[in-house]
Amino acid sequence: MNVTLNNGIEMPALGFGVFQTPPDTTTESVAEALRVGYRLIDTAAAYGNEREVGDAIRRSGIDRAEVFIETKLWISDYGYDRALHAFDKAAGKLGVDYIDLLLLHQPLTADFEKTIGAYKALETLLADGRVRAIGVSNFMPEVLANLLKHTSVVPAVNQVEVHPYFTQQDVQAADAEHAILTQAWSPMGGITSYAGDANRSTFNDPVIGEIAEAHDRTPAQVMLRWHLQEGRSAIPKSVNPQRIAANFDVFDFELTADELARIDGLDTGVRGGPDPSAITLEAFGRDIPEA
Template sequence: MTTIPQVTLNDGNAIPQLGFGVYKIPEDQTPEAVLAALEAGYRHIDTAAFYGNERGVGEGIRRSGLDRGDVFVTSKVWWTENGYDSTLRSFDASLERLGFDTIDLFLIHWPAPRSDKYVETWRALERVHEEGRARSIGVANFHTHHLERLARETATVPVVNQVELHPWLPQAGVRRYDAAHGIATEAWSPLARGRILQDPTLERVASKHGVTPAQVVIRWELQLGVIVIPKSTTPERIRQNIDVFGFELDGDDLDAIAALETGERTGKDPDDLG
């Protein structure tokens, strides 16, 4: 069984550096996908209210026979529920759907700055953390100016900032800010929704190491110190995506991957939502 490195968060809790994402996995397929991931050795599952599959995540974990404490689970409040009271309701609903007493990590899914509710949303997350119902709290899709506002107006530093991150969009500025402030950076869409995997540079590096382009990208992100949550519903790919600890990218590899940066996003710019 692969031993996945743990990242210690700024609140003292630890998160597995490699996790399993369930975005766009239908509810009825989620238990089997989660079960396959847990059987492959993952111990970190990332879901969200918006994904519509929290019940399936909870079911998959229970079916695995693993102790609840052995699986790190993240969920998120969707931006249309931003606001103090609505966030508390969303958190309660996520707990109910998962069938848990606590959530390991709860995130603001998007700042949605046009609606200007992310600060009060963060205060709601501070409350559920103080109550012990969320062991850790963080954010997703926050630019540095969103993080700076939280720092000015609230008392708690997020443990995680989950952002779109892949070779086209390595988020160097966000990673520097996060590191300087004790915030772990986490990558969603780490494979650019699969679109980057046909890149000749990645194919060349993969051939050099006898691995797949997806394994190269996941390994690159791990070597950056980023938490990574690839997603697949194919058992073979689920297993491949965790089998990334038997090789290491060298300086030439890292330089070649760095040259792929274009700034292209597969999702929205956080300033354009809400």
């Protein structure tokens, strides 16, 4: 199942994420995901595992053109020249000549000129054919609007926290207004499991559980199907082979309109991840190694 981005590029709707996957297990996990059928792999400079993602893709024997590689530049490499070099670092670690989708990982709101400079570098990379599509991550509507005022290319993707307990309808509406694809990180609400109340996890939610039982599916499969039917991309992660396979097995059932609405109704408005406006170089800056 593919989605067409606003620049005409096709991308798999369901991908495989490697956030917080240690480098020494990333290669094996990505290899298993590719074996199962995933063709979109999402990583980031800040994850420290781009090299292992590239290794897994090469070892898979799958033609490079068949794998959609998505990565993100970290705030420490913002500014025009630094972002151009950050692309070289990422491509070198991944072992590729081009990157399919390159995102800015966070908005640096305290120094937005650097954010604008970095995005203009992405525009240059796009024009030069070194990336096929560009986008952003964790950009709230007002920040997105500010970026659009100072740049020329509308982002193809905005990757943000979206799951049944935090749907960010305002972000999704702003994305849709500009034909930007909303891509969900923590799409199954795994981040809710860290909130200190295991019983308040999306995986244990009675509504999701009831829907899953009705379809003879897992709660995870129901949540991923919810994303796909509502037009979002999703990038679940796992290091467990059985779950990697199960998360990909979501294309042969369909949720009803009522079931989608019931899941929509679970939104709490409570963010699980950090507030994007709180991301600063002082608190979150880190050097991204050359190799």
